[in-house]
Amino acid sequence: xxxxxxxxxxxxxxxxxxxxxxxxxxxxxxxxxxxxxxxxxxxxxxxxxxxxxxxxxxxxxxxxxxxxxxxxxxxxxxxxxxxxxxxxxxxxxxxxxxxxxxxxxxxxxxxxxxxxxxxxxxxxxxxxxxxxxxxxxxxxxxxxxxxxxxxxxxxxxxxxxxxxxxxxxxxxxxxxxxxxxxxxxxxxxxxxxxxxxxxxxxxxxxxxxxxxxxxxxxxxxxxxxxxxxxxxxxxxxxxxxxxxxxxxxxxxxxxxxxxxxxxxxxxxxxxxxxxxxxxxxxxxxxxxxxxxxxxxxxxxxxxxxxxxxxxxxxxxxxxxxxxxxxxxxxxxxxxxxxxxxxxxxxxxxxxxxxxxxxxxxxxxxxxxxxxxxxxxxxxxxxxxxxxxxxxxxxxxxxxxxxxxxxxxxxxxxx
Amino acid sequence: xxxxxxxxxxxxxxxxxxxxxxxxxxxxxxxxxxxxxxxxxxxxxxxxxxxxxxxxxxxxxxxxxxxxxxxxxxxxxxxxxxxxxxxxxxxx
Numbered sequence: 001x002x003x004x005x006x007x008x009x010x011x012x013x014x015x016x017x018x019x020x021x022x023x024x025x026x027x028x029x030x031x032x033x034x035x036x037x038x039x040x041x042x043x044x045x046x047x048x049x050x051x052x053x054x055x056x057x058x059x060x061x062x063x064x065x066x067x068x069x070x071x072x073x074x075x076x077x078x079x080x081x082x083x084x085x086x087x088x089x090x091x092x093x094x095x096x097x098x099x100x101x102x103x104x105x106x107x108x109x110x111x112x113x114x115x116x117x118x119x120x121x122x123x124x125x126x127x128x129x130x131x132x133x134x135x136x137x138x139x140x141x142x143x144x145x146x147x148x149x150x151x152x153x154x155x156x157x158x159x160x161x162x163x164x165x166x167x168x169x170x171x172x173x174x175x176x177x178x179x180x181x182x183x184x185x186x187x188x189x190x191x192x193x194x195x196x197x198x199x200x201x202x203x204x205x206x207x208x209x210x211x212x213x214x215x216x217x218x219x220x221x222x223x224x225x226x227x228x229x230x231x232x233x234x235x236x237x238x239x240x241x242x243x244x245x246x247x248x249x250x251x252x253x254x255x256x257x258x259x260x261x262x263x264x265x266x267x268x269x270x271x272x273x274x275x276x277x278x279x280x281x282x283x284x285x286x287x288x289x290x291x292x293x294x295x296x297x298x299x300x301x302x303x304x305x306x307x308x309x310x311x312x313x314x315x316x317x318x319x320x321x322x323x324x325x326x327x328x329x330x331x332x333x334x335x336x337x338x339x340x341x342x343x344x345x346x347x348x349x350x351x352x353x354x355x356x357x358x359x360x361x362x363x364x365x366x367x368x369x370x371x372x373x374x375x376x377x378x379x380x381x382x383x384x385x386x387x388x389x390x391x392x393x394x395x396x397x398x399x400x401x402x403x404x405x406x407x408x409x410x411x412x413x414x
Numbered sequence: 415x416x417x418x419x420x421x422x423x424x425x426x427x428x429x430x431x432x433x434x435x436x437x438x439x440x441x442x443x444x445x446x447x448x449x450x451x452x453x454x455x456x457x458x459x460x461x462x463x464x465x466x467x468x469x470x471x472x473x474x475x476x477x478x479x480x481x482x483x484x485x486x487x488x489x490x491x492x493x494x495x496x497x498x499x500x501x502x503x504x505x506x
Contacts, residue, residue, distance in 0.1 A: 020471070032501035034424045037460070037471035039503040137505055191505035192475065196498065199423045199433060209504045216506075244506020292470070295482055309473070309480070311503045 009128055012048035013072035016040040016213055019315070027072075029129060029205070031212040039311065040213045042072040054232060054263055057224075064117055064221040070257060071221075072214050077123035077153040081116040082221050084108040086229040086377075091345040092358075096365055100375040102235070104226050105348055111148045111172070112383035113141035113304075113351075114222055114247065119207060121218035123149040126205035133158060133204040137194035139187050139243065139304045140169030141351075141382050146207060147176035158204065160190050160197075165303060168386040186298060188308045216312075219247045223254025226377055227264050234258070234269050236374035239361050241353045241381055242273045242282050242327065243305040245316030251379075252319045271319050272370060273327035274360030276300035276352075280329035282313045287327075291317060301332045301390050302352040304382060326369040330359040338362070339384060339391055349384035357381075417446060417491050420498040428457040443474065443487045446497060461499060462487075471502045 016025040020038030031040055052069040060066030064082025065075045084106050093101035109116040119142070126134055134150040135158040136142050143159045150157035157178030161170070162185060174180050183190045191208075198209045207215045227234055234255050240248040252271055259266035275283045278300025285293045293313035298306035310316075320327055330338070335352055338359030343349050350358070357378050364370035384391070401407040408414070416438045421429050429435050435453070440446035451458035463469050467487075474481045475498040481489045491497060 030424075032422075032424055032471065032503050034427075035460075037424070037469055037501050037503070039471065187505070188480075189478070192473070192480075192498075192500055195422070195500045195504045196420065202423070206504075208506060212504065246506045295480065297483075307506060309502070311506055314470075 010073055011071055012044045012069060013042045014045045015043040017043035029210040031210055042213050042217055044072075049257070050261060052261060052263070057228065057263075064120060064218070064225070067221050067224045070224070071121055072217050073121060073125045073128055075120070075124055076127040077120065077149055079110045079116060079120060079149055079152055081109055081120045082225060084225070086226060087346060087348065089346050092342065095341065095345055096362060096372070098365070098372045098376065102226075102230075102375075102377045103342070103346060103348060103380055104222060104377055105380045106222060107348070107350065107354075107380055107383035111141070111144040112386065113145065114219065114379070114381040115141040115145040116149075117221050118142075118215045118218035119145040119149045122205070122207035122211045122215035123153055123155070125211050125214035126155070126207070127153060129205070129211075131203065131205035132156065133201075135159065135194070135198075135201075135204045135206045136208050137187070137191040137206070139306060140165050140173075140386065141304055142208065143169060143173040143180070147173045147178045147180070150178055151176045160194050162187050162190055162303075166387050166389060168388055172386060186308065187306055188295070188298075191307075191309075216246050216250060219250035220254040220257070222247070222379065223251040224258065226251075227255060227258050233264050234267050235377045236268075237270045237272065237325070237370060237376040239272045239274055239357055239364070239370070239376065239378045241305055241357045241379065242275050242310065242313070242316055243307045243353075244310045245273075245282060245312035245314075247379075247381070248273055248316045249312050249319050252323070269323060270325040271323045272325040272360070272364055273316055273320055274357045275327065275329040276302040276305055276335060276356050277329040277331050278302070279306045279308060281308060282310060282316055283327045283329040285313065285317055286320060293317070300335075301387075302335055302356050303387075304351060304353045305356060326364060328360050328363045328367065328369070330356060330363055334359040334363070336391055336394060340394065342380070343384070348380060350380045351382035351384050351387040352390050353382050354380040354384070355390070416493060418496045419446070419450060420496060422499055422501055424501065425457060425460055425499065428454040428460070440491050443476065443481060443489050443491055443497070446491050447487070473500045473502045474498070475500065
């Protein structure tokens with residue numbers, strides 16, 4: 001028998017701690033400090049964290065919940081998320097003149113993006129905290145994940161999206177049967193509305209508003225998995241796409257935790273960030289040497305990264321600077337080329353965010369900021385099938401011919 | 415006519431639980447925050463830092479406009495407009 005039932009409801013989590021002023025609060029709903037409005041994060045009981053070993057992880061399920069001892073809630077809602085493939089990308093490495101390159105491909109999750117990870121934790125927290133409605137502001141991938149998780153958990157979902165989202169993200173949310181509200185505005189407008197609505201509908205769990213401290217911890221599991229899949233060690237470099245910046249900071253947090261707990265050797269690594277030029281407030285702050293992020297109005301095909309006022313932008317800057325990394329941004333044409341390059345070399349069809357990451361990898365190499373000889377991991381956070389429009393103009397049949405041998409010979413495709 | 419101020423949950427201890435309060439005769443956000451402070455002592459220092467600047471993790475909107483894109487704290491607050499105070503740490 002396992003001892004799952006004996007696990008504390010909130011795992012190793014002890015409290016909510018303000019990242020800015022250190023004020024602490026009881027575990028529960030809430031995302032902003034009552035003293036300074038700073039972000040609340042999960043505080044852990046270090047003794048409980050220290051009980052996690054390679055053996056205890058190895059004995060766990062083949063899902064992200066194998067790292068449950070390092071998460072702030074027990075898996076009440078489980079869609080078999082995580083343990084996605086880590087692919088050695090030798091062809092892409094050769095094309096870019098790199099020595100060792102890996103792609104962590106999170107398009108293999110149940111709703112085809114890394115957002116299933118954060119929602120698994122948020123939905124479990126929502127249930128544990130007594131909420132019956134799951135809600136979010138989303139650029140699309142989160143909408144899919146919330147609607148699907150709510151369906152599976154038997155909860156109502158109310159999902160808010162910008163009205164100009166890709167059809168591939170609207171359909172893949174609406175199909176789960178929840179309430180889907182399209183807002184005439186950009187993501188920052190949607191996010192603002194949700195922050196206001198969450199003050200009215202206090203019985204709704206907005207995964208990325210009032211349950212955000214729990215939600216964000218789910219992203220750590222992608223970092224844990226990379227380390228375990230590399231054979232319990234850390235890579236030298238990682239390139240992470242930046243929308244809110246939360247994913248980048250949590251990959252770093254995962255590797256610091258693994259190092260502290262002795263699950264990996266504490267080898268140095270550099271964290272790099274990727275943005276689309278049409279929404280690059282964090283990249284702009286990095287280049288300008290600023291420690292604040294000036295909000296922008298997004299205009300890019302990489303809609304899943306189109307957050308003009310990123311909540312964790314300053315913390316992403318901190319991580320990148322502390323580890324000696326860099327942040328760069330790429331044009332929409334380069335994003336399309338990045339999607340095609342990854343598809344052509346490795347057989348992985350990434351969504352626009354993945355195109356941003358591949359193109360930024362190339363830009364960082366060209367600029368001499370990323371070491372081609374050092375082992376590197378890049379994150380593909382979503383599936384190209386959701387953003388077909390981005391590549392449809394350049395991904396077409398080579399030839400359309402009559403069903404005859406003569407036509408085949410004439411087409412010149414042999 | 416007056417200005418309506420929408421108050422986030424974590425500041426409602428200052429407004430007796432009210433999610434909206436009304437403020438009269440404030441031409442700009444600076445004046446509005448002064449009057450808000452007079453009516454609800456302590457609330458201003460939750461929104462502004464020691465230098466009188468908008469706190470890093472607070473977003474202020476006049477109507478639909480994020481004041482960081484407009485005139486900052488000098489942004490006019492005409493009668494009838496709604497001002498929203500919203501925690502910045504959300505989303506993503």
